[in-house]
Amino acid sequence: MAESTILIKDAKLVFTGETKSVLIKDEIIAEIDDVISEENVDKVIDAKGMILSPGFVNTHTHLSMSLFRGLADDYDLDSWLNDYIWPIEANLNENYCYIGALLAAVELIKSGTTTFSDMYFYMEDVARAIDEAGIRGVLSYGMIDFADAEKRENEFRENISLYENCNGMSDGKIKVFFGPHSPYTASKELLERVRQEANKYNTGIHIHVGETQKEVDDLVESTGMRPFEYLESLGLLGPDVVAAHAVWLSDNEIDIIKKYDVKISHNPCSNMKLASGISPVAKLLENGICVSLGTDGASSNNNLDLLEEMKFASLLQKVDTLNPLVLPACEVLKMATINGAKALGLEDEIGSIEVGKKADLILLDTNSVNMTPDSSDLCSNVVYSANGSNVDTTICNGKILMENKKLTTLDEEEIYKKARIAIKELKEMN
Numbered sequence: 001m002a003e004s005t006i007l008i009k010d011a012k013l014v015f016t017g018e019t020k021s022v023l024i025k026d027e028i029i030a031e032i033d034d035v036i037s038e039e040n041v042d043k044v045i046d047a048k049g050m051i052l053s054p055g056f057v058n059t060h061t062h063l064s065m066s067l068f069r070g071l072a073d074d075y076d077l078d079s080w081l082n083d084y085i086w087p088i089e090a091n092l093n094e095n096y097c098y099i100g101a102l103l104a105a106v107e108l109i110k111s112g113t114t115t116f117s118d119m120y121f122y123m124e125d126v127a128r129a130i131d132e133a134g135i136r137g138v139l140s141y142g143m144i145d146f147a148d149a150e151k152r153e154n155e156f157r158e159n160i161s162l163y164e165n166c167n168g169m170s171d172g173k174i175k176v177f178f179g180p181h182s183p184y185t186a187s188k189e190l191l192e193r194v195r196q197e198a199n200k201y202n203t204g205i206h207i208h209v210g211e212t213q214k215e216v217d218d219l220v221e222s223t224g225m226r227p228f229e230y231l232e233s234l235g236l237l238g239p240d241v242v243a244a245h246a247v248w249l250s251d252n253e254i255d256i257i258k259k260y261d262v263k264i265s266h267n268p269c270s271n272m273k274l275a276s277g278i279s280p281v282a283k284l285l286e287n288g289i290c291v292s293l294g295t296d297g298a299s300s301n302n303n304l305d306l307l308e309e310m311k312f313a314s315l316l317q318k319v320d321t322l323n324p325l326v327l328p329a330c331e332v333l334k335m336a337t338i339n340g341a342k343a344l345g346l347e348d349e350i351g352s353i354e355v356g357k358k359a360d361l362i363l364l365d366t367n368s369v370n371m372t373p374d375s376s377d378l379c380s381n382v383v384y385s386a387n388g389s390n391v392d393t394t395i396c397n398g399k400i401l402m403e404n405k406k407l408t409t410l411d412e413e414e415i416y417k418k419a420r421i422a423i424k425e426l427k428e429m430n
């Protein structure tokens with residue numbers, strides 16, 4: 001088959017401010033130059049005045065939870081999960097999770113996210129939705145056993161069959177990790193076995209760790225150890241582990257995270273909304289730890305807009321440390337791009353605009369009120385001034401998923417309709 005080529009003409013590169021053209025051949029960034037000939041190019045995108053950024057990487061999501069947007073606001077994690085979310089999740093099925101994932105995919109594409117890492121149920125149906133949407137994703141089945149051996153077997157069966165059926169799917173855009181939910185819902189036996197299986201399948205681990213003070217207190221009471229100490233004692237930690245939240249950390253735990261090169265997914269909006277606390281992100285970054293960004297599910301955020309998450313991440317650290325210099329815009333943009341890629345083991349493929357990498361790219365319009373005038377530092381415009389609605393074009397793996405703010409792969413009106421019906425049915429069952 002002949003190559004397909006896209007030329008993005010005269011865009012401003014977000015990190016350097018230079019105006020360049022970028023040639024995409026099939027799924028790869030083939031050339032970046034001042035001027036590139038339009039001859040034999042299949043499609044030219046005139047990006048004059050637009051900002052070109054790597055697509056964003058959201059390292060902690062529960063896509064299908066988009067159906068629960070606004071369902072249970074203003075609770076802490078414990079009450080939110082036990083009293084509201086887990087009861088309604090008991091009625092989920094393949095179709096609801098598929099629709100929820102489609103709804104989330106619309107939002108991701110519209111707000112410039114091209115890669116995400118998800119943990120949930122019915123993940124083969126999430127994979128189906130994501131394959132249609134055309135974005136890149138790491139999927140894991142959320143494993144919970146509450147020390148029940150039979151449930152544990154089921155959870156491994158689910159995650160392993162997800163791996164066997166979906167890893168490498170969608171032209172390699174879909175990968176599968178193991179998803180032990182957390183140290184408070186997964187037993188010691190489950191966590192130990194996860195490490196063995198992750199080694200056997202040569203894949204990563206996605207887990208919630210140290211999210212609330214209650215989690216830490218309960219674990220200290222039952223084991224004498226804090227969450228990262230406990231996970232170290234079980235042999236679970238390594239550079240292939242993405243730990244979401246990591247809010248409540250002792251200095252010893254920061255040393256452990258560093259020693260094992262554990263990747264942290266910081267989710268400031270969810271942590272603020274559930275009143276969980278403030279992760280010491282500035283300190284983690286000072287220690288050379290790889291911190292990326294996640295939104296968590298749309299039921300504790302309540303959206304999946306990584307542009308918003310970047311701004312909150314920066315402002316929260318500034319006010320927490322009373323130091324305006326921490327987490328400047330460019331550093332935050334790196335957290336949302338290359339650090340996310342590193343967290344997911346994809347840094348050779350995505351996360352930056354470089355020849356040879358996969359073409360996961362977005363264009364932001366600057367001809368709108370909140371983007372006028374340009375700052376001398378375009379990262380500032382993107383992190384502090386932009387929001388998802390400034391994203392004009394989203395390209396993943398060399399394929400245009402949105403152009404001129406119009407989706408090409410998904411029918412958004414149809415998906416909104418189905419999502420409204422799905423949540424109505426779920427509420428009626430509850």
Ligand SMILES: N[C@@H](CCSC[C@H]1O[C@@H](n2cnc3c(=O)[nH]cnc32)[C@H](O)[C@@H]1O)C(=O)O
Pocket residue numbers: 062077081085086089119120121141142143144155181182208211270296297300
């Ligand atoms: N197999 C499990 C499914 C777990 S999916 C992952 C779970 O994480 C939950 N979740 C979402 N956000 C958070 C969070 O911030 N902290 C902890 N759990 C969360 C989510 O609602 C879902 O129940 C079962 O049988 O229950």
Ligand SMILES: [Zn+2]
Pocket residue numbers: 060061062208244296297
């Ligand atoms: Zn979560």
